Amino acid sequence: MKDRETSELLSGIENIIRQAGEIMVHAHLNRSEIISKAGHKNFVTEYDRKVQEFLIGELKKLHPGAAFFAEEEKEHHEEILAQGDVFVIDPIDGTSNFMRGWFPSCISIGMLRKGTPYLGVIYVPVSGELFTAVKGCGARKNGEPIHASRDPLGENLAVFGTSAYYEREIVQKAFDTAMYYQQRCIDVRRSGSAAYDLCMVACGAAGVYAEPLIQLWDFAAGALIAQEAGATVTDYDGKPLTFRESSGVVAVCPGAAEEDYLPFSGK
Ligand code: LIP
Numbered sequence: 001m002k003d004r005e006t007s008e009l010l011s012g013i014e015n016i017i018r019q020a021g022e023i024m025v026h027a028h029l030n031r032s033e034i035i036s037k038a039g040h041k042n043f044v045t046e047y048d049r050k051v052q053e054f055l056i057g058e059l060k061k062l063h064p065g066a067a068f069f070a071e072e073e074k075e076h077h078e079e080i081l082a083q084g085d086v087f088v089i090d091p092i093d094g095t096s097n098f099m100r101g102w103f104p105s106c107i108s109i110g111m112l113r114k115g116t117p118y119l120g121v122i123y124v125p126v127s128g129e130l131f132t133a134v135k136g137c138g139a140r141k142n143g144e145p146i147h148a149s150r151d152p153l154g155e156n157l158a159v160f161g162t163s164a165y166y167e168r169e170i171v172q173k174a175f176d177t178a179m180y181y182q183q184r185c186i187d188v189r190r191s192g193s194a195a196y197d198l199c200m201v202a203c204g205a206a207g208v209y210a211e212p213l214i215q216l217w218d219f220a221a222g223a224l225i226a227q228e229a230g231a232t233v234t235d236y237d238g239k240p241l242t243f244r245e246s247s248g249v250v251a252v253c254p255g256a257a258e259e260d261y262l263p264f265s266g267k
Pocket residue numbers: 090092093094095096161162163164165192193194195211213214215218
């Protein structure tokens with residue numbers, strides 16, 4: 001059961017994230033105009049920044065005591081992550097999708113309390129899906145409780161991320177992961193948004209998500225949402241996520257057998 005303060009904080013974040021979604025939807029509608037004005041990369045950077053500025057401005061009003069760790073900030077100070085309440089923000093997760101008008105891209109807001117995930121909110125503006133979780137209170141989609149799949153992995157889809165920004169060895173590991181799960185699941189999918197992938201595990205659309213390296217803002221909210229929905233979420237060695245740095249992330253539904261959990265844990 002959420003206390004009153006947490007309920008108010010959550011509904012405040014929900015309001016803010018929905019409003020931020022309008023910025024993204026509007027940008028989608030005028031995509032060609034905006035690209036020709038500011039150029040391909042600048043366009044994306046500009047909208048990532050716009051959404052982030054809006055979120056930080058509004059979240060500061062909602063929770064004046066909180067600190068921020070956000071993707072588009074110039075510097076990232078990991079040492080703040082263990083202190084008090086810290087919002088970990090990805091203003092647009094799935095930036096390449098957003099840039100090309102491909103589904104999905106979403107806004108991800110996690111909140112760490114003394115270094116531990118306490119709140120997670122992910123909003124997908126194009127579909128209107130809102131995923132939320134509060135530590136110990138379960139996960140929800142548009143207000144309704146959601147649960148990770150209890151079906152065996154062989155009856156589930158797998159989603160994987162390509163860790164596209166990193167060196168070839170890591171990308172290879174991503175494709176090895178895809179192959180590993182392709183053999184064990186119905187098939188594999190690649191959405192282009194880690195936050196969305198974690199939500200797909202949370203609501204049972206996918207049985208597993210894995211990506212060898214992503215940033216904290218990509219998974220801070222989604223890992224809690226998947227966990228609260230009953231999934232097991234670890235790094236690539238099967239260890240709990242530290243929420244202090246970038247990491248490999250594997251989220252597996254409760255229907256999976258334990259030996260199916262981790263492709264690269266030395267087994
Ligand atoms: C992206 C992820 C994507 C992953 C990329 C990147 P961005 O986040 O969500 O799934 O494969 O490496 O981290 O850059 O769009 O916020």
